[in-house]
Amino acid sequence: MGDRHKIFVSYHHANDQYYRDMFEDILSQSDISVIRSVQIGDIDDGNLSDERIRQIVRDQYLRDPTVTIVLIGRDTWKRKHVDWEIGSSIRNTAKNPRAGLLGILLPTHPDYNRDLFTPGLIPPRLYDNQQSGYAKIYDWSENPALIKKWIHDAFEVRHKVNPNNSRSSFRRNHSGESWC
Structure with missing residues (x-):
């Protein structure tokens, strides 16, 4: 489990930046990973099409991560960028x-x-992959060794189980109490 993984962190920027920053601090206590995520202001989404934004995220930020981690707060499931x-x-x-x-x-x-x-309070695409066995969902921890194990396990599964990417992409942010 000594591999140095490249981590991409997906999260609700307005609500969960505090936990995103804390998460990076926790991981910096060991040799676990290199962390990337799109930060507020990195992409001018007011002047770009949705397809162009997706392309920028895919080609510049998701170029080489070995594991993507979704930090799930109260409203994360609503975010199109997640x-x-x-x-x-x-x-x-x-x-x-x-x-x-x-x-x-x-x-x-x-x-x-x-x-x-509650399934409807988890990002739908993450929920689909939790159901298929491609992803797991854990409670927040500040234990770097435990997080390292989660990351390694997710890395190992990526070629053993096929992900479920069958949902249509969000066209806009969602609202309401849940998605289902």
């Missing part, structure tokens, strides 16, 4: 081999620290 990042990271293309996938329920999520989670 959906696009998951979909792009589990596609296997000549330029971008698919990454492993896992989700981490943040303390802000209503199902944090419960035995079960």
Whole structure:
């Protein structure tokens, strides 16, 4: 488990930046990974088409991660960019081999620290892959050794189980209480 994985972190920028920053600090305590994510202001989404934004994310940010981690807060399931990042990271293309996938329920999520989670409060594409066995969902931890194990397990699964990328991509952010 000594591999140095390249991690892409997908999250709800407005709500969960604090946990994204804390997560990077936790991982920096060991040799686990190189972390990337799209930060607020990195892409001018006001002047670009959705397809162009997806292409930029795929070609510049998801070029070579070995595992994508979705930090799941209360409203993460609503975000089109989270959906696009998951979909792009589990596609296997000549330029971008698919990454492993896992989700981490943040303390802000209503199902944090419960035995079960509500499917409609998890990003739908992540839920599909949790159901297929391609991804796992864990509760937030500040234990670098435990997180390292999760990352390694997701890395190992990526060529053993086929991901489910059959959903149509979000065209816009969603609203409401849940997606199902």
